[in-house]
Amino acid sequence: MENKSSKGWLYLLPAILFLGVFMVYPLIDVFVYSFEEGYNSASQTFFGTGIYNYSYILHDPYFLQAVKNTFILVVVTVPLSTLIALGISCGLSSIKPLRELYQTVFFLPYVTNTLAVGLVFMILFQKTPYTDGLVNLVLGIFGMSPIDFIDGPYWAKMFVLCFYTVWVVLPFKILILTSALASVNEEYYSAARIDGTRPFRIFRKITLPMISPMLFYLIITGFIGAFKAYSDAVALFGTNLNAAEMNTIVGYVYDMLYGDSGGFPSYASAAAIVLFAIVLTITCINLLVSKKYVHY
Amino acid sequence: MKVVLQKLTKIFPARGKGAGGDVVAANCLDFEIPDGELIALLGPSGCGKSTTLNLISGLQKPTSGRIFFGDDDVTDLPPENRGVGLVFQNYALYPHLSVMDNIIFPLGNLRGKDRMSKAEMHEKAHEIAKLVQIDGLMDRKPGELSGGQQQRVAIARALVKMPRVLLLDEPLSNLDARLRLQTREEIKRIQRETKITTVFVTHDQDEAMSISDRIIVMRDGVVQQIGAPQEVYDNPENLFVANFLGTPPINVFSASVKGGFLKIGGDSVLKLKNVPDGGVWAAIRPEGFLLRDDGPFRCKLSRVEVMGRDISVVSENKCSQNPAIRSIIASENRVNTASETVRFALKPHKVYLFDKKTEKRVAFEAE
Numbered sequence: 215m216e217n218k219s220s221k222g223w224l225y226l227l228p229a230i231l232f233l234g235v236f237m238v239y240p241l242i243d244v245f246v247y248s249f250e251e252g253y254n255s256a257s258q259t260f261f262g263t264g265i266y267n268y269s270y271i272l273h274d275p276y277f278l279q280a281v282k283n284t285f286i287l288v289v290v291t292v293p294l295s296t297l298i299a300l301g302i303s304c305g306l307s308s309i310k311p312l313r314e315l316y317q318t319v320f321f322l323p324y325v326t327n328t329l330a331v332g333l334v335f336m337i338l339f340q341k342t343p344y345t346d347g348l349v350n351l352v353l354g355i356f357g358m359s360p361i362d363f364i365d366g367p368y369w370a371k372m373f374v375l376c377f378y379t380v381w382v383v384l385p386f387k388i389l390i391l392t393s394a395l396a397s398v399n400e401e402y403y404s405a406a407r408i409d410g411t412r413p414f415r416i417f418r419k420i421t422l423p424m425i426s427p428m429l430f431y432l433i434i435t436g437f438i439g440a441f442k443a444y445s446d447a448v449a450l451f452g453t454n455l456n457a458a459e460m461n462t463i464v465g466y467v468y469d470m471l472y473g474d475s476g477g478f479p480s481y482a483s484a485a486a487i488v489l490f491a492i493v494l495t496i497t498c499i500n501l502l503v504s505k506k507y508v509h510y
Numbered sequence: 511m512k513v514v515l516q517k518l519t520k521i522f523p524a525r526g527k528g529a530g531g532d533v534v535a536a537n538c539l540d541f542e543i544p545d546g547e548l549i550a551l552l553g554p555s556g557c558g559k560s561t562t563l564n565l566i567s568g569l570q571k572p573t574s575g576r577i578f579f580g581d582d583d584v585t586d587l588p589p590e591n592r593g594v595g596l597v598f599q600n601y602a603l604y605p606h607l608s609v610m611d612n613i614i615f616p617l618g619n620l621r622g623k624d625r626m627s628k629a630e631m632h633e634k635a636h637e638i639a640k641l642v643q644i645d646g647l648m649d650r651k652p653g654e655l656s657g658g659q660q661q662r663v664a665i666a667r668a669l670v671k672m673p674r675v676l677l678l679d680e681p682l683s684n685l686d687a688r689l690r691l692q693t694r695e696e697i698k699r700i701q702r703e704t705k706i707t708t709v710f711v712t713h714d715q716d717e718a719m720s721i722s723d724r725i726i727v728m729r730d731g732v733v734q735q736i737g738a739p740q741e742v743y744d745n746p747e748n749l750f751v752a753n754f755l756g757t758p759p760i761n762v763f764s765a766s767v768k769g770g771f772l773k774i775g776g777d778s779v780l781k782l783k784n785v786p787d788g789g790v791w792a793a794i795r796p797e798g799f800l801l802r803d804d805g806p807f808r809c810k811l812s813r814v815e816v817m818g819r820d821i822s823v824v825s826e827n828k829c830s831q832n833p834a835i836r837s838i839i840a841s842e843n844r845v846n847t848a849s850e851t852v853r854f855a856l857k858p859h860k861v862y863l864f865d866k867k868t869e870k871r872v873a874f875e876a877e
Contacts, residue, residue, distance in 0.1 A: 401602035404569055409616035409671065410590025419615070423606040509606035 247483035255479050267484035271466075276456045277485060280466040283447075286372060287379060287462065288440040295380040296432055299387035304417070306388070307395045317392065324385035331382070332449045339363035339374050364451065371451065371460055378446055383439065387432050394428035395421070426508040434500050441493050444468065463489045511580050511674040511707050513543040513566065518575035520561050520731075535561035537731040539575070543724075546705045548698065550718035553728035554754070559711045562728070563677050566709060567596050579674055590619075592675075595668030595706075599680040601660045603652040609663050610635055610648040616671045638666045642700060658689045665700065676701070678710035682717055694721050715755050719743065727751050744859075749869040752793045752862055758822070758838070762831040765792035765863075770877075772863070775829045779807040780856055783875040790872060791864040798860025799823070799837035801845065805853035809835055814845045821845065825852050 247253050248267055250260040271277045306316055323331065338348045341362045345351070350360040361367070363374045398421065406416050422429070444464040447455055455461035456469065463485060470482035520536040535558040543549050551559040564570040566577060568589035576585045584592045603612050614631040626634070639645040642662040652660055661681065668676060681697060682690045698721040701708045712718050718725045719739040727734040727742065727750075735747045746752035752760050763774045767785045771778040772792060779792075799807075801823070809825035812834065816822075823837045823845060837854065845852065858876030865872055 399600075399602070401598050401600060402604060405596070405598060405602040405667075406615075407569070408567060408589045408594060408596045410619045411615075412619065415619065419607075420604060423604075426606075 303391035394425040550722035558731035595673035601664040
């Protein structure tokens with residue numbers, strides 16, 4: 215018996231080793247740094263310990279701006295992208311002709327290069343000396359004055375960021391939801407039809423509960439992904455996100471480590487721990503809510 | 511409610527490259543199901559019995575022909591307006607709903623003047639649950655029920671709307687042998703109490719014979735024979751029906767009629783009247799054999815199986831379609847197992863002759 219369990223540990227060793235060295239140890243380290251004031255990674259020294267780092271970042275307007283941006287991004291894009299994906303998937307599974315073509319079209323953003331996507335968004339939104347961008351041209355048709363989406367007002371920039379995020383995460387959600395819908399046994403629908411169930415009731419009482427595990431998976435990963443957003447903002451607004459008022463929490467952490475104002479690993483650690491706490495809380499709330507609505 | 515099918519045909523068009531021609535799943539079905547009867551649609555897989563059921567339910571549209579419920583032509587009605595209850599082979603109970611919610615689900619669809627309050631629905635559900643004897647399980651989820659209990663819930667859900675016709679698709683195929691016996695009695699009882707015209711599909715002839723008022727034997731989309739179970743068993747109209755009904759199955763021999771005798775191999779096994787000479791299929795029920803030392807029909811003895819009440823003699827004959835001939839004889843008889851051959855006399859009313867080509871029944875009189 216003992217021999218057997220030691221064998222088991224041996225098989226687990228590579229994974230435990232890698233996870234331990236590259237995941238668990240850094241996590242603990244970050245937690246420790248976040249309580250060490252003025253930690254310097256080169257000299258490995260610090261002035262003292264305490265909650266000063268947390269106090270600093272919570273009073274830093276850039277951090278508060280980043281938290282606000284992140285929350286807006288999460289609250290807008292997660293429900294919106296999930297709803298749109300659900301709508302498109304339902305549409306896809308109810309049509310027969312051209313379904314594969316549409317599936318391919320909807321999946322294209324997933325395999326498209328980020329730079330190419332950035333270029334497309336430039337053409338759509340960027341104001342240059344030569345053109346106001348496609349979106350502004352369209353708005354012009356309705357007699358609206360052009361808006362600078364990239365360097366203009368806060369809400370316009372936020373709109374572009376949310377739009378971009380929704381568009382980027384859609385393909386994966388559509389892929390998951392179409393396969394979830396396809397796996398619902400056809401007999402449930404036949405049974406419901408025999409009983410004269412109206413389409414909306416079928417959707418609410420049968421389809422939704424049946425795909426709820428997948429839906430829940432998408433919502434959880436959507437929340438986590440949106441909280442960790444950073445690269446999308448950089449792709450749209452460049453690296454100086456603080457100046458553009460478009461920074462996110464992960465962006466703030468990165469800036470504190472390497473950015474123009476870089477060299478503050480203690481602040482970065484404190485911000486990372488705050489993010490960790492937020493994500494953990496939201497995920498726990500999600501899990502609690504799911505007990506009631508998700509049917510495995 | 512009597513159900514009438516008139517020249518009902520369903521053709522599934524051929525699909526894909528290299529597929530054969532169109533599939534005729536139901537070919538000109540023309541029969542009537544009397545009010546309040548329990549009918550079995552019986553046939554091997556692929557014979558079109560499930561398609562027939564789906565046509566009656568309205569889940570599939572016929573290619574041609576009409577369907578009547580009583581005097582109403584329901585051919586063009588969608589399933590929800592036909593007033594049918596359907597029990598699926600896998601029950602199709604909604605796994606996320608409790609037994610109670612499953613049963614009242616159809617009631618929640620009613621609108622207008624038929625609309626029910628929650629209390630009325632629950633009362634109705636309890637009434638039905640009592641009928642199918644699951645009233646103690648109302649708060650469970652389907653996953654927590656045994657196969658037999660799920661089956662009852664499915665029947666309750668189909669019955670709660672008081673359908674005009676109850677349809678069951680292979681209702682017993684997912685149950686173990688013991689439960690199957692119990693449940694089929696249960697279905698019979700529920701049907702008798704509700705007096706709802708009921709059609710059920712099965713490939714198991716035992717099931718069909720034991721509980722139905724009438725069986726409809728199908729093959730390749732064509733009705734072979736309709737009648738009371740005993741009548742179909744005693745008077746099969748063709749070789750297929752004779753083969754399909756009865757356990758152990760009927761023994762079929764390649765035989766011939768010559769000069770008023772039925773000949774199997776070299777043996778003149780039966781004296782006949784009014785049959786023209788020529789080749790025939792001779793089919794003999796296992797219980798049609800009599801053990802006689804001077805019997806005219808000689809077979810090579812393989813083994814004897816004692817089954818308590820009866821004994822089963824397994825033998826061989828080169829004219830038999832099956833490698834083994836099975837005959838059931840009363841256990842008072844003693845078979846000399848040392849002997850190589852066993853000799854039988856035949857009960858004439860357990861012997862059927864069929865035309866070699868058309869496989870239709872050839873009538874004869876024994877002398």
